Amino acid sequence: MGRDPEARLFTGPRGGRISTAVLRDATCWDEVVTKLGYEHLRRHDLRHTGLTWMADAGVPVHVLRKVAGHGTITTTQRYIHPNQQSINDAGAALSAFLKGDRSPRGPHLRAV
Template sequence: MALPDWATFQRLAAALVDASADRYQGWGDLVVFAACTATRIGEVSGCRVGDVDTEQWVWMLRRQTTPGPGGLKDKGTKGKRAREIPIIEEFRPLVLRRVNLARARVDSDPTLENSPVDARNEAYLDARLFVGPRGGRIATGVLRRATHWDDVVAQLGYEHLRRHDLRHTGLTWFADAGVPAAPVAADRRPHRSADHPAVPPPGHKELRDDGGKLSQHLRGDTGPQLAPTPRAVQ
C-alpha cells in the first residue's frame, strides 16, 4: 500500500522517531530518504558518502545490505547493476546533514587518529550515510524493532503498512508525477536480448527533469501536498 499524502507520511516519520530509544532522528531520515528515492531499506542502508554527488544531486545506487549467515552483509543490487537516482530539492538538506554526520563519525574515530590524509578521506567516502544510533548497519528488521513499527503504524491507522511500502509510496509518487519508466525502477527493466535491447541509462539532465517533475507533483494541488518546511528535513 502507498501512503495517501505527504502529511500522513510526515506523521509516520515523526512517530517512528518519537517511539525509538533516545528519539533517534536517523530513523526518520531513513524513512524519508527511502520514500523520496523509491528504494528498499537495504539499498538505503548500503548508501555510502561516495555514492552521492551533491553537485549533480544524483545517488549512484551500487549495493544493498541484507541479512545473511553471520549477520548483515553488503551485496550487489537486486537488479545486479548500479543505477542513478535523482535527489530532489525537498530533501537535499537531509542528505547534507547525513553527509556532515558521516564526516563527524570519521573525524572522531580513534582508529584513524594517526592515519594519513588519504586514508581518512577514503574512510569518509566509504562511510555509510545511514547508520543505527550506535553506528551499526541497518536492515528492515532493525528498523522495525528499533521504532516499534507495528505499534506505530497501527496507532496511525495503517496496521497493514510494511517497510517495503515506503518504496511503493515513492514509485506511486514518481508515476503520478508523469515520470515514464522511473529510473528508480530500473531493476525491473528487461534484460538485454534480441527482442528486448537494453534500455540506456538516463543522463543527468533527464534525471534532473524527472526529479523536477516529482518536486512539482509533491507541491502541487493534486499531489501529496508537501509542506513548505517538512519536519524530517530540517
Template sequence: MPLIEEIRELVERRIAATDGTKNARLFVGTRGGRITTAVLRDATHWDEVVTKIGFDHLKRHSLRHTGLTWMADAGVPIHRLQKIAGHGSITTTQRYLHPQYLALFEAANLLSAHLKEPSGKPHLRAV
C-alpha cells in the first residue's frame, strides 16, 4: 500500500511499536483486536460529527470514493487505483471515481485549446 508523506511518520511509529512481531496489526481496537466497523464508528464519533455538520447522509465508505477520486484527479492512472483499492476489475474502480464538474469543463477547454492552431482555426491531425 503506498503511503503519502503526511502519514509516513505515524505508520513508522506504529511499525516500531510492534517490536517486529510477525503478522502484528498496526492499528487495533480497544481490546487489542481487529478494528471493526462499530469500533471505528465509536472511536471517531462518526454519527455525532456528521449530524453536527449537517451531513447525516455521509457514510464512512464515501471516504473511500473521495480518496480514489482525489488520487485520480492528481493524475494517478486507473490501473494503479485498481491495485490500491484491491478491485478485481477496472470497471469497479471506475464506479468509485466522481470527478468534479469544474475538472470536466477544464478537460473540454484543454481539448479545445489543443485542437486550435495559433491562428485560432481548428485543425485535424492524421493519427
C-alpha cells in the first residue's frame, strides 16, 4: 500500500544495494561451504545452476534472460549447462516425434 513497485525488496545495511560482501557475511558463506567441503563453490555458480534448472524445466530462454537481468540472450545462453540426461531426453523426444509422423519403425536417435 503506497509502496514504490520499483523499490528494492531487500536492501543492504544502509538501505542501498546489497553488496556481495554483505551477502557473504550475512549467509556465513565461507564457513558453510568449507564445512560442506565445497570451498571452490562460488555464489555466482548458483546463478548458473538456477538458470540451468529453469531451462531444463522448460522455461524459454527469453524469459530466463529477464529473470537473470541479462542484456542479451547470448549472455543467458552462457549460463545454461544442459546435463547428459537433458541431451538424451531431447533425442528421445525427437525420435518419438519422427516415429509418430513417419513410420512405426522410424529412426531412433541417441547421444554419442
